[in-house]
Amino acid sequence: MEPAQALRADARHNRVRILEAAREAFATRGLDVPMAAIARRAGIGVATLYRRFPSRESLITEVFGDELATCASVVDEALADPDPWRGFCSAIEKVCTMQVADRGFTDAFLTAFPDAIDYERTRVRAEQGFAEVTRRAKAAGRLRADFDLADLTLLLKANCGVATGTSEAAAAGSRRLVAYLLQSFRAEHAEPLPPAPPLTLDFLYGSATVR
Amino acid sequence: MEPAQALRADARHNRVRILEAAREAFATRGLDVPMAAIARRAGIGVATLYRRFPSRESLITEVFGDELATCASVVDEALADPDPWRGFCSAIEKVCTMQVADRGFTDAFLTAFPDAIDYERTRVRAEQGFAEVTRRAKAAGRLRADFDLADLTLLLKANCGVATGTSEAAAAGSRRLVAYLLQSFRAEHAEPLPPAPPLTLDFLYGSATVR
DNA sequence: AGCTAAGCGGATGGGGTCGTCCATTTACGT
DNA sequence: ACGTAAATGGACGACCCCATCCGCTTAGCT
Numbered sequence: 001m002e003p004a005q006a007l008r009a010d011a012r013h014n015r016v017r018i019l020e021a022a023r024e025a026f027a028t029r030g031l032d033v034p035m036a037a038i039a040r041r042a043g044i045g046v047a048t049l050y051r052r053f054p055s056r057e058s059l060i061t062e063v064f065g066d067e068l069a070t071c072a073s074v075v076d077e078a079l080a081d082p083d084p085w086r087g088f089c090s091a092i093e094k095v096c097t098m099q100v101a102d103r104g105f106t107d108a109f110l111t112a113f114p115d116a117i118d119y120e121r122t123r124v125r126a127e128q129g130f131a132e133v134t135r136r137a138k139a140a141g142r143l144r145a146d147f148d149l150a151d152l153t154l155l156l157k158a159n160c161g162v163a164t165g166t167s168e169a170a171a172a173g174s175r176r177l178v179a180y181l182l183q184s185f186r187a188e189h190a191e192p193l194p195p196a197p198p199l200t201l202d203f204l205y206g207s208a209t210v211r
Numbered sequence: 212m213e214p215a216q217a218l219r220a221d222a223r224h225n226r227v228r229i230l231e232a233a234r235e236a237f238a239t240r241g242l243d244v245p246m247a248a249i250a251r252r253a254g255i256g257v258a259t260l261y262r263r264f265p266s267r268e269s270l271i272t273e274v275f276g277d278e279l280a281t282c283a284s285v286v287d288e289a290l291a292d293p294d295p296w297r298g299f300c301s302a303i304e305k306v307c308t309m310q311v312a313d314r315g316f317t318d319a320f321l322t323a324f325p326d327a328i329d330y331e332r333t334r335v336r337a338e339q340g341f342a343e344v345t346r347r348a349k350a351a352g353r354l355r356a357d358f359d360l361a362d363l364t365l366l367l368k369a370n371c372g373v374a375t376g377t378s379e380a381a382a383a384g385s386r387r388l389v390a391y392l393l394q395s396f397r398a399e400h401a402e403p404l405p406p407a408p409p410l411t412l413d414f415l416y417g418s419a420t421v422r
Numbered sequence: 423a424g425c426t427a428a429g430c431g432g433a434t435g436g437g438g439t440c441g442t443c444c445a446t447t448t449a450c451g452t
Numbered sequence: 453a454c455g456t457a458a459a460t461g462g463a464c465g466a467c468c469c470c471a472t473c474c475g476c477t478t479a480g481c482t
Contacts, residue, residue: 045461161372
């Protein structure tokens with residue numbers, strides 16, 4: 001993942017400064033913050049930034065690799081919870097909180113990364129873990145049987161819509177939305193639903209691609 | 212609203228072509244489609260566009276005035292329905308469908324218009340009408356008592372998040388989200404919720420302002 | 423038909439971002 | 453201490469978008 005071995009000491013140092021700056025910048029200004037702004041915040045020149053990360057995408061991938069890993073660990077925690085339903089709920093709540101806190105993270109979920117292998121690998125791992133959480137929660141009779149994995153995407157995208165701005169109000173909105181939806185996800189009193197959207201790429205990512 | 216009287220015939224003609232082109236462009240490409248693209252689609256020069264609508268905002272206001280009026284009439288239909296709950300549900304379903312069909316409409320809901328009076332007036336009218344729908348649905352014992360008007364905004368914003376792209380999948384997602392939420396809104400089996408977000412401006416509009 | 427003001431659209435300047443090039447600086451092995 | 457290759461950063465050209473200016477065209481009245 002990191003060919004950062006052969007780098008000279010100063011280059012290695014700058015590399016982490018770039019990543020810190022990018023994380024901050026993405027979090028507060030979203031994914032399309034100018035590259036120059038990131039460079040300035042890191043206290044380096046634009047050229048250095050471009051040499052280290054040839055495309056904006058590679059930078060994003062690197063930055064959100066960590067946060068995606070956090071997602072995966074959230075799923076692992078959910079799997080470790082003896083109560084499948086509680087695990088299910090807290091996993092969703094945690095991820096949604098992360099989304100609200102970080103605007104770039106929100107965007108990253110909506111954006112297609114044609115060739116970010118590591119990224120995609122972790123994502124798939126988290127997804128499969130969550131599928132297992134789902135399976136258990138259904139088996140325990142707490143999660144409605146017609147819950148579809150696409151409903152997770154649905155919830156995340158809905159949460160994205162609520163998470164505009166980083167204000168406290170957005171956080172409150174997100175909490176409430178999640179509470180509403182979790183209530184609907186419960187097996188008790190479940191009523192028929194329209195079919196889940198197919199989990200195609202253009203639903204996952206809208207039609208957005210990073211430039 | 213329309214000082215289009217004193218215009219020469221050709222100018223009047225071009226004005227409607229601009230509006231048509233703008234409606235299409237906003238619907239398919241979102242609110243920040245280049246002005247030049249609108250002009251080209253309308254088959255006129257940029258200058259003409261700017262003379263007729265000095266700011267992008269004035270154009271948006273004009274274009275979405277109609278659609279907002281449709282919203283208001285949707286609310287009126289809901290008020291006319293003898294069954295308050297059915298009115299409540301169908302109003303929400305209709306507006307959400309509109310949002311999915313028109314990307315610009317979605318954006319318009321998220322964007323602040325500091326001085327679009329007509330626009331704002333209609334919006335307030337629709338909002339008050341919906342408040343009445345809400346009151347009746349609660350009185351009929353169908354809508355949960357702790358439903359807050361901010362929950363409508365919450366739902367609309369959530370729906371915006373789902374409505375990226377104009378694909379059929381987005382429509383299916385929206386329908387399912389709405390079904391989930393309407394189920395949670397029902398009075399029966401309602402459970403405690405975290406507090407509703409305050410209906411402040413920065414929640415309504417994120418921190419977005421049209422440029 | 424002819425006049426005039428309204429209307430038109432291309433060209434243009436100003437601002438902003440992207441991504442590269444190259445002269446200069448700096449780390450690090452000897 | 454010194455030489456070399458790695459690393460740096462500012463300047464630059466290309467592109468895109470906004471919004472205005474100005475010389476030309478045309479509708480509509482008499």
